[in-house]
Amino acid sequence: MVEYSSPNTNKPLHLGHVRNNLLGYSVSELLKANGAEVFKVNLVNDRGIHICKSMLAWQKWSNGETPESAGIKGDHLVGKYYVIFDKEYKKEIDALKEAGQTEEEAKKNAALIKEAQAMLLAWEHGDPEVKELWSKMNGWVYDGFAVSYKNLGVDFDKYYYESNTYLLGKDTVEEGLAKGVFFKKEDGSVWIDLTEDGLDQKLVLRADGTSVYITQDLGTAQMKYDDYKMDESIYVVGNEQDYHFKVLFLILQKLGKTWATGLHHLSYGMVDLPNGKMKSREGTVVDxxxxxxxxxxxxxxxxxxxxxxxxxxxxxxxxxxxxxxxxxxxxxxxxxxxxxxxxxxxxxxxxxxxxxxxxxxxxxxxxxxxxxxxxxxxxxxxxxxxxxxxxxxxxxxxxxxxxxxxxxxxxxxxxxxxxxxxxxxxxxxxxxxxxxxxxxxxxxxxxxxxxxxxxxxxxxxxxxxxxxxxxxxxxx
RNA sequence: GCACCCAUAGCUCAGCUGGAUAGAGCAACGGUUUUCUAAACCGUCGGUCACAGGUUCGAAUCCUGUUGGGUGUACCA
Known part of the structure; x- marks a missing residue:
């Protein structure tokens, strides 16, 4: 299995994603040519605070604009509101700083971010209105991505969505506790100690019982294996996540997953511009x-x-x-x-x-x-x-x-x-x-x-x- | 602080498990078309393989250290 692309649904694809997509596609083809049966999958990050930011900004400032009415590709339209959110958010932060708050305080206290957080909570509670907006805007993004993927000539055998997988992994945490691989702290949070492997202690479940990124990935890894029983699984993900995957694979091995030895992180370097990194929010991206x-x-x-x-x-x-x-x-x-x-x-x-x-x-x-x-x-x-x-x-x-x-x-x-x-x-x-x-x-x-x-x-x-x-x- | 990745010609990059005078492209300069597509071909110029040690008959390649650049080290994803 080759997992690649894995976009967020709050903005259009940029050059970095292009590298990812081309690599994932080509590696899949190479493996096929070398005799393997290959499944290409795309794990879409379709939920979270970043999506809510676009949604909120659209709600406030779009006047109901749609890709059709604006004549803009859906992913670009949503990305436009993500940028607007950030701009307005910064204004609020500046205002609060002038009122005497520190940068950190201002970032937490700004009304917009609180609204976005409230929206995320509403989403998690299944609020129909929020869910509807979420479906609508994600739909626009998928239409846009479909065009980009077609132009790039890449495709997928299956899509996984984080909205379906973000609660996964808690069983795995239970399993790890039972096996003594994980331990629980007084506050109820669950950890693994990897210091003997030269790594750190790592949180795998929050004190309030909710998942973190790695919890989710533990669950998703299990799910993908249950779905396909593949003997090799390649994650095409940028090198800023080297540590994450090192930890993820190590945990799965310690849990005794025999298939964990077939997991690989295809880590690739950032695409830099002459003046440095691409930053979506600052508009220094190559679309x-x-x-x-x-x-x-x-x-x-x-x-x-x-x-x-x-x-x-x-x-x-x-x-x-x-x-x-x-x-x-x-x-x-x-x-x-x-x-x-x-x-x-x-x-x-x-x-x-x-x-x-x-x-x-x-x-x-x-x-x-x-x-x-x-x-x-x-x-x-x-x-x-x-x-x-x-x-x-x-x-x-x-x-x-x-x-x-x-x-x-x-x-x-x-x-x-x-x-x-x-x-x-x-x-x-x-x-x-x-x-x-x-x-x-x-x-x-x-x-x-x-x-x-x-x-x-x-x-x-x-x-x-x-x-x-x-x-x-x-x-x- | 600790961990991981990178460093080869002015620029962008090759160089497989260590093996002979370190290779391309771009840029610069010069040449090749009455001949099958000149998006091509040929030539000139250009390198202390970041630096210092070590292993070896032999190191761009392996080991250690140093410097420089990047990334990570969240009860974010």
Whole structure:
């Protein structure tokens, strides 16, 4: 099982989510290619104080605005009110600070946050009005996410919702107490002592008996296992949660869950901008939808400038721009080792030349064009031919393809495969340039051999790129 | 304080379980098209692999320490 994406339903997706989505999708495909049966799941964080903030702001300031009436994608509309909440909240904090309160006091005492907390409580008590608003706004967000996911080309076999799982885990806590893995403090809170493992004491249940994050995850892990009985489960989550997952997995092991040994945290680094981290509230985020749109637009401009596809229909053109734009974006994000942080400079748009997605796509298109012009059909050559150094090196490189998939799958890392595919494409271009025109080759055996080689390259590029979630065009 | 991650060319990154003169792309400069797509190819320039020790016949790679950057360490998620 691969769990990825896992968005909050209070704002649209940004570049960080894009990295997560592409990684999760690609790792799933890699595992499939390596022989596993894979389930892709999305654990949606659809409840909590952050959702209530958007809801409250919408209630107060929207005049009943909807995605339809505003002509805004649902997730963006909800995100807009999340930002408005934060702005108004800050105003209140400033006012309270001027009245002499400390920052901390002001944050707690602001009327807005109290209202949001009251709303969360009402939600938990099943208040019909709050629940209805919650369903409505989450619905908008899901419609928006569906579009983003479709554009990114990612999908899921199953969705889990925190509104259904946030109460889980209490049984697990009971189990842990019974087994003596957990202990209860005087105030009734439940803890586990991990100091012998070099970690800390960790709370697993509040004194008032309610769940915390890890309680919920313990329960969800159990539920997912009960649902699928998978022997491996991968969580694609950013590296700021390394500690959380270390603790989670350790607790499950101590509880004697044999399946806990199959749990992995695919930890990836933050996406940084040149001026530092992305912050949703400060508007310094690269929006996923905007980014995709820009990539497609860039692909369009570059393609039109080259003028090679003037005979394409409008629909074919749109498809091509989409494939190239997303190919550039996906390759850019996937070629870097997941655990490394990634720098994205919006000013320097993603390249289309050199070690890039479009370069590999171009190589594929070029080969397909060659094969078409040559009237290629796959026939094995039998003659004893002498081949060039480049041809030999290329054959050696191509032979490594199955091994590369295994390496990438075992390491949960598309990066090595991405770089391998680049090597293959580069090698082909070198070969293609060195060798005299293949179509005009008079030695039919040699001609066939070179076409066969080219065809193998095209197949590997196509299959390999597919594992990265990238479509290679026939022409570009 | 403690824990985890990262540090390789001006910039962005490769470098598998230690193996020969450390590789790409971008940027800069120069060249290649009457030949199968120039989103390509070839060349020049550019590195004390953060620093200091250690292990080893051999270290960018393993160990220790130092420095720098990031993250975490909530009865938030």
């Amino acid at each position: 996923a939808d905007d980014l995709v749109k820009e990539m497609i637009e860039t692909a369009k401009q570059k393609t039109e400038a080259l003028g090679k596809i003037n005979d394409f229909s409008e629909e074919e053109k749109e498809t091509l721009y989409h494939n190239i734009g997303l190919g550039a974006l996906k390759y850019f994000l996937l070629k870097v080792e997941p655990k490394k942080r990634l720098l994205f400079d919006p000013a320097e748009s993603i390249d289309f030349q050199g070690n890039t997605g479009p370069f590999i796509q171009y190589t594929h298109a070029r080969i397909k064009s060659l094969l078409t012009k040559a009237g290629y059909s796959a026939v094995t050559t039998t003659a004893d031919l002498s081949i060039s150094k480049t041809e030999l090196e290329m054959i050696m490189l191509l032979a490594k393809y199955p091994g590369e998939i295994a390496i990438a799958a075992k390491g949960f890392s598309p990066a090595s495969l991405a770089n391998y595919l680049y090597e293959v494409a580069k090698m082909f271009n070198k070969f293609y340039h060195e060798v005299p025109p293949i179509i005009k080759e008079e030695d039919t055996e040699m001609r066939q051999l070179r076409l066969n080689l080219s065809a193998v390259v095209a197949n590997i590029l196509k299959a390999g790129m597919r594992l990265l979630g990238i479509t290679v065009p026939e022409r570009m």
